[in-house]
Amino acid sequence: MKGPEVVLFVSVIFELWMGLSSARKASDKESTTHKTPLRPKEERKYVIKEKGSEVDDGDSLLLRPNYLASEPENVPAGMTNVKHPGGSLTAAGGDGTLDDTSAIQAIVNHAASSINNKVFFPRGEYLISSDIAIPGPVELHGTQSGIAVITSSTPYALKIHNASPVKSVLFNNVYFDGIRVKFDGEVHGPSATSNITIKSCIFFSSGSPTLRNAKRQQLKMVDLGSSNVYRSIFLRDSNAYGVASKFTRTVGVDVRENIFGLDLSKGGWLATKVEPVWYWRDRKEKLEFLMTHYNLEADQGFFKSCYYEECDERMRLAKNIFNGSPNIGRHRDHVMYLKGFNMMEVVGNYIRGWPADLSGGIKARNGKNLLVARNYVDDTGILLYTHRKIKPCLHNGLKNVVIYGNHLVQRTNPGHRASGISYYEPHNQGRDRNITYSANVFEIFGVSDPSNYTCIWLTNGDLSQHHVLQDNSYYGAKMPVKLHARYSTPLHETKENNVGITNRYNYPLYKLNIPPY
């Protein structure tokens, strides 16, 4: 037998076996005839290539595993399988055409009020037609062996969210196709909704959202207590240009080891052993499968911004990869835009593909106790601003800010303030306090005399509050970088940096070998 036939044969046996076992538990599985196909296959934008079907792609494609097709799977102990939930619960079909909304909602409701609150999604596509509400502590686990996708026929119109305060929710290894995830503890304050974990999830869209829906963030967290977003991947293509994530008034959110933007045709680097990349070694094939299966554009870095933050406290943004597509030709609003923070750490991130002008860069304004350390910032800048305090939660200026040990590469716009580190205060109110620039390294390409180019720009504000240490340097040279300041003479300070800063923030710096778009 040839490969596909073997697969087909095994799957027929499996379906027979499933048929028998479900016949035995006939009451488990309500008839699915009441389900009307929500999205007939032929109406899909991208045709699903069925296992063993006559497709013209040649053997090589057919021999690739179909990570979505049903196969016998080990359901981890103690988890409720959505395709065989047992009891009086209706099974989800996971076939991408029937509406699984009510089945999934009932299973989630049941799990959230049970001791066993873990729900397992085997391989398949779970189509939903309205929002799924998370009513209590529940864990949604997607299959490890294949791919479990929750999908919407109207991309980014629907969300999985908490309708009331919840604690201890985990989404693990779930693929969200045109689905938003939103946790909002608004009514009950930060403590009522907390311990939300988004782990190893993939956000993408196989269809084209309307302009209105494309404007919505893939992930939104508002008024939460301590929560985690990690090892997840955010993808947006040219049809879905927009913002990946938005955080507002959270306390204690940790966002680490995520990827924002990928060129799906150049995923080789995902297999490298460099931290923080190695987590995705096993994702490379699955992402390539997604691209061919759904006919996705390779360029999945269409972000207006990856990260909007407003008035969050004790937030940590560490070891993420921000890999924007530089070929967007649309308005950018900073790789991350931070405002009103208190106790914010931006450390060990790798950033590329953002413009070296005032629409790119890590932008931070009107907040206090900020550490931006050990980031590799390739051809975009670090932009500090003080604007007027227009919202109660914004700080009146910047206070206790440390920009330490970052590596900034200047290529397209050397010496421009948006290519280096800059500070700007348009109102001359001088409210900022205690801002330190130390141990940053600047690398300038394509110029004969890099010492002729300004690396740190200070415009307006009270210069006595800006401490530029002499240890900021050009790559490979010990001399301090060139400064620019308006209305006054900028000085390098020779004083030692606070030992606490240099020791405590001894983070590695990641220069990743990501091929350009």
Ligand SMILES: *[C@@H]1O[C@H](CO)[C@@H](O)[C@H](O)[C@H]1NC(C)=O
């Ligand atoms: C947080 O949620 C996880 C499930 O994601 C749970 O295992 C853990 O016990 C929760 N922690 C606390 C402190 O409630």
Ligand SMILES: *[C@@H]1O[C@H](CO)[C@@H](O)[C@H](O)[C@H]1NC(C)=O
């Ligand atoms: C300046 O800010 C740093 C970092 O936040 C802090 O450690 C230090 O105590 C501050 N210094 C003063 C004088 O407030």
Ligand SMILES: *[C@@H]1O[C@H](CO)[C@@H](O)[C@H](O)[C@H]1NC(C)=O
């Ligand atoms: C350095 O900058 C000055 C003024 O900005 C300019 O006149 C000069 O040509 C530059 N030198 C080099 C080597 O680029």
